[in-house]
Amino acid sequence: MAVTIPATIVANILEGAVARGADPAAILARASLPGVVGPLEAPDFVRLVRAVTLTLDDELAGLQDRPQRIGTHAIMAAHVSHAETLGAAYARAAGFMDLMDNSFRYSLRESGANLIFEMTRIPGREVLNNAAVEMVLVLVSRMLAWLVGNRGALNGAWFDYVAPGHVAAYRAMFQRAPMQFGQCSSGLAIPLALTRLPVLRSEDQATAYARRTPLDAFLPQDATTGLPLEVAVAVEACLSEQGRLPDMAQVARDLNLAPHTLRRRLKGDGVDYSNIRKQVRRDMAVRLLATTGDSVESIAAQTGFSEASAFIRAFRSWTGLTPRAYRKSEL
Template sequence: MAVRIPEPIAANILEGAAGRGFDPAALLARAGLPRTDADLGAPDFVRLVRAVTLTLDDELAGLHDRPQRVGTHAIMASYLSRAETLGDAFARAVRFMDLADNSFRFSLGEGGANLRLDMARIPGRTVLNETAIEMVLVLVSRMLFWMAGTPGAINGAWFDYPAPAHSASYPAMFQRAPMHFNQRTSGLAIPRTLLKLPVIRSEAEAVAYARRTPLDAFLPQDGTTGLALEVYVAVESTLAAEGRLADMAETGAALGMPVHTLRRRLKRDGVEYSDIRRQVRRDMAVRLLTTTDLSIEQIAEKTGFSEASAFIRAFRSWTGLTPRAYRVSEF
């Protein structure tokens, strides 16, 4: 199912532009959109964000106290790519964002089995609406997980504002993590078990990723932990080695459990085996499109499609774009 971005988020983006003195109608026209009184597909939302960002020369879309000039995100990506581990990359991200001295102070802390990424408002600084926080948490966490080549996981999310009208979309934005509103700060809890993962992206790959933002960051993504993560790794291993998707019986055998046990445990965790297979396939397709020069036909074969046309249809259903359009999409 194609990604849909709730209308209030688009309205919040336009509020930032209006606050900087720009006409929302003109920006909609620049993005090729007639209106924003309905949810947007991912490509339409990306065009809107880019129209606002480029017009304002502000990657924060006018939502924070001061503009973050276009190109800053790419510089941050370059800096993060030089980290050795995901934990080091999180520390670098906090240092980089704090250097901006904009609307928030960022910090890392320990919370039992989790690393806590906190963002606290600086008194007297502008934070126009909740999307100012949503976009930082989503964009930064997704980029960091991508740096380590993992879907990542979020064990908790908290926000220093009441649940917004579009809070029903938060589970998809924050990997179905437990959520709390009206907190002292906003932030995410990241499993410490992920922090030793090595950063595997090159500087060139990281900069290219940043230039595609926010497209990559708004792909649907479910949390992948525990047994679901083991299944993800097993399915990915077979797909990478043999160009096919393993069925549940094969994956169960690889994990040393009967298929009925695997099915029951996944169901208990609220996870569908078919959804894990779909995410593995999509993640591999995105990785191959953005980090290799393989043809669409070759990527279709490597991700288990019998025909390129079937791959193109599936990819469009995941992202709203064709593989070719996705590959060239950047600022």
């Protein structure tokens, strides 16, 4: 389930650093990347974003009118973690971000069956390129979905610019939501039915998540809502209770479905059962690494691996880092 970040986004991130006077060669060296950068795998892109962020002391990567100093995102994560529901968390996020008074105004409102999270450019304020919008919407939607157990979904996403050349990547970035371009603002439509989901993460967990941003935000998510979510919950229950990953036949029985019906319906949603199992396993491993002091060997066993070495190899393939490096990673 490798994620590739298009070359355009990579170039846009580097443009922010150059615009602020940073040496791109030094940035690439700090990120352990070659001198000529094209499309990047997600872990490589994360290293690039972190190199830019640390060099500029700007969590917005030089893309907006003023820098957002390192640590601001963690403060926001702690703030939204005290909300009781997903809807309240979006309200806290919009209020916090608007308080920054940088390049955008942020607002929240209900419209029909959706909660609308909207960002509008402030006249006269600098917005360097489209990555300024992409990064905000991806990071906010992923973080808030994570707060409620990776159970977010989007009914729509829209953007105040024409469709970019890498628009095909938006399908994964915005959870396969319907999209519109050339609008007066940018934003997300969150199903009202999901806004009542309870926030599950503590302040300490949320702060740890923010310190790993943007790594978690660019890992793939398939089981977000509907039947894929039901399957993910069943897989997670078996893994948590029995320390093993169930096959499709067992999950089908748990959901009172025939295996061929489950396979057909998942295919109709564009989701593969094996990918859901991988995602559940990966998310549990990430959660245990971030929120417990359990050893790598113990976490390997809890996530259904017979040997720690197999777990380490799998984790590196998911994130580009070893479990110990991931646990230590922070800005």
